[in-house]
Amino acid sequence: MENLHDKRKVYEKSQLIESEIKQNPIEQFRDWFLEASENPNISEANAMAVSTVEEDGCPRTRMVLLKEYTFEGFIFYTNYDSRKGKSIENTHKACLHFFWPNLERQIIIKANLERIAENLSDGYFHSRPKGSQLGAVVSPQSQEIPNKEYLEQKLKQLEKEYENSEIPRPENWGGYIAKPYEIEFWQGRPNRLHDRIIYQLIDDLDWKISRLAP
Ligand SMILES: Cc1cc2nc3c(=O)[nH]c(=O)nc-3n(C[C@H](O)[C@H](O)[C@H](O)COP(=O)(O)O)c2cc1C
Numbered sequence: 231m232e233n234l235h236d237k238r239k240v241y242e243k244s245q246l247i248e249s250e251i252k253q254n255p256i257e258q259f260r261d262w263f264l265e266a267s268e269n270p271n272i273s274e275a276n277a278m279a280v281s282t283v284e285e286d287g288c289p290r291t292r293m294v295l296l297k298e299y300t301f302e303g304f305i306f307y308t309n310y311d312s313r314k315g316k317s318i319e320n321t322h323k324a325c326l327h328f329f330w331p332n333l334e335r336q337i338i339i340k341a342n343l344e345r346i347a348e349n350l351s352d353g354y355f356h357s358r359p360k361g362s363q364l365g366a367v368v369s370p371q372s373q374e375i376p377n378k379e380y381l382e383q384k385l386k387q388l389e390k391e392y393e394n395s396e397i398p399r400p401e402n403w404g405g406y407i408a409k410p411y412e413i414e415f416w417q418g419r420p421n422r423l424h425d426r427i428i429y430q431l432i433d434d435l436d437w438k439i440s441r442l443a444p
C-alpha cells in the first residue's frame with residue numbers, strides 16, 4: 231500500500247540526566263506535566279493512553295483524561311461497567327502512557343488501581359457541565375446500542391426530567407486512582423540513543439532510580 235521507510239524525525243530538543251532529575255517520580259512528573267501544559271502546541275496535555283489486560287490476555291488501550299495527580303497516584307473518571315472498567319475490576323492493574331510529541335517525551339506508568347471514594351466521585355461528577363453529566367447517565371459505555379438515535383432520544387428525555395434538579399451520579403460512573411509502582415521517563419535523543427530513566431518502588435517507600443538502554 232504505502233511505504234513509510236523514510237518517515238522519521240531526529241529527536242534533539244532536550245536531555246534527561248541524573249544530576250537534574252527529581253528523586254521522587256511524582257515531582258519529576260509534575261515538572262514534565264507543567265511544561266507540557268504550558269506548551270501552546272499541546273492541546274490536551276492531560277490526555278493519556280490507558281492499557282488494561284482483557285480476558286484473552288491481550289492488552290487494550292484507549293485514551294482518557296487525567297483529572298488529578300497526587301503523591302498517591304493518578305485519577306481518571308470512567309464507567310465502571312465499561313470494557314476498561316471490567317478489566318480493571320479483574321486485574322486491578324493498568325499501564326498509563328503519555329506522549330508529548332512537541333517535547334519529544336513519553337512517560338510510562340505501571341500502577342495498581344482502586345476506585346476512589348464515592349463522595350470524591352460525586353464531587354467531580356457534579357463539577358462537570360450538565361451536558362456531560364447527562365452524557366454519562368445516557369451512555370451504557372462499551373455496550374452495543376441499536377443506533378445513534380437511541381442515545382439522542384434518551385438525552386432529550388433526561389434533559390426534560392432534570393431541567394430543574396440535580397442529576398444523580400450513576401452508581402457505575404466514577405474515578406479510579408492508579409497508584410504507580412514503576413514510572414519511566416523517556417526523552418528522545420539523536421541517533422536513537424534516547425534517555426530513559428526508570429523509577430521502581432521498593433518496600434512501598436523508596437524509589438530506585440536506574441537508566442535503561444534505549
Ligand atoms: C482524548 C480523549 C479523552 C478521553 N477521556 C475519557 C475519559 O476521561 N473517560 C472515559 O471514560 N472515556 C474517555 N474517552 C473515551 C475513551 O477513549 C473510550 O472510548 C471509552 O472510555 C470506552 O473505552 P472502553 O470500551 O475501552 O472501556 C476519551 C477519548 C479521547 C480520545
Ligand SMILES: Cc1ncc(COP(=O)(O)O)c(CN)c1O
Pocket residue numbers: 295307308358362
Ligand atoms: C466518555 C468520556 N468520559 C469522560 C471524559 C472525561 O472528560 P470530562 O470529565 O472533562 O468530561 C471524556 C473526555 N473526552 C469522555 O469522552
